[in-house]
Amino acid sequence: MKSLFSTxxxxxxxxxxxxxxxxxxxxxxxxxxxAANEAIATFAEGCFWHAEIVxxxxxxxxxxVSGYAGGNSVNPTYETVSSGRTGHAETVQVYYxxxxxxxxxxxxxxxxxxxxxxxxxxxxxxxTEYRSIAFYRNENEKKIIEAEINRLTASKKYKSKIVTQVVxxxxxxxxxxYHQEYISNNPxxxxxxxxxxxxxxxxxxxxxxxxxP
Numbered sequence: 001m002k003s004l005f006s007t008x009x010x011x012x013x014x015x016x017x018x019x020x021x022x023x024x025x026x027x028x029x030x031x032x033x034x035a036a037n038e039a040i041a042t043f044a045e046g047c048f049w050h051a052e053i054v055x056x057x058x059x060x061x062x063x064x065v066s067g068y069a070g071g072n073s074v075n076p077t078y079e080t081v082s083s084g085r086t087g088h089a090e091t092v093q094v095y096y097x098x099x100x101x102x103x104x105x106x107x108x109x110x111x112x113x114x115x116x117x118x119x120x121x122x123x124x125x126x127x128t129e130y131r132s133i134a135f136y137r138n139e140n141e142k143k144i145i146e147a148e149i150n151r152l153t154a155s156k157k158y159k160s161k162i163v164t165q166v167v168x169x170x171x172x173x174x175x176x177x178y179h180q181e182y183i184s185n186n187p188x189x190x191x192x193x194x195x196x197x198x199x200x201x202x203x204x205x206x207x208x209x210x211x212x213p
Contacts, residue, residue: 016191017050038095038096039096043092043106044133045114045132050196051113052065052092054109054203057200059210065175066091066174067175068090069089070088075173089129089130093174107148109207113200116164117159134165
């Protein structure tokens with residue numbers, strides 16, 4: 001029975017972004033501020049570990065912070081967000097230099113690094129916390145997001161309709177410290193090895209972006 005339990009635990013770890021948190025690390029990540037030359041963009045596209053490395057790989061992006069947005073609950077935690085009752089989604093806050101990378105490029109990378117046609121799901125990660133959301137801070141950003149959706153729709157890249165939510169940004173809550181830079185800090189994690197890294201390599205191969213060395 002013990003062997004069966006261990007096998008099931010490994011299988012769940014492999015197929016899902018969900019993890020059993022370390023009780024000693026249940027503290028929020030630090031609140032970040034943009035530098036004078038920076039702007040901030042906010043996206044949700046499934047597991048935030050994956051989204052972190054996608055945006056951090058691009059020239060002009062200083063950092064991508066994992067957290068929660070899109071819901072109504074105040075000070076959410078990983079456990080409450082995972083319950084599906086907070087309305088929040090796993091999200092990344094992207095700090096970038098507009099002189100080096102445009103918002104249009106970030107939006108293109110956002111769509112290129114996920115399947116925007118699946119409702120409340122990315123791969124084996126299912127639930128409202130994994131839904132696709134493009135948050136905008138002004139009308140120009142909204143137009144850029146909608147223009148990219150229209151372009152992708154016209155290109156017939158996807159057989160199904162794009163279901164990404166396009167909503168105004170309100171509040172971002174940094175995730176617990178153990179989620180920050182998760183892939184770099186946990187390279188041996190089965191989900192990281194078998195899902196996160198292959199998905200990122202696929203994105204890097206297909207996206208025509210300016211990647212960091």
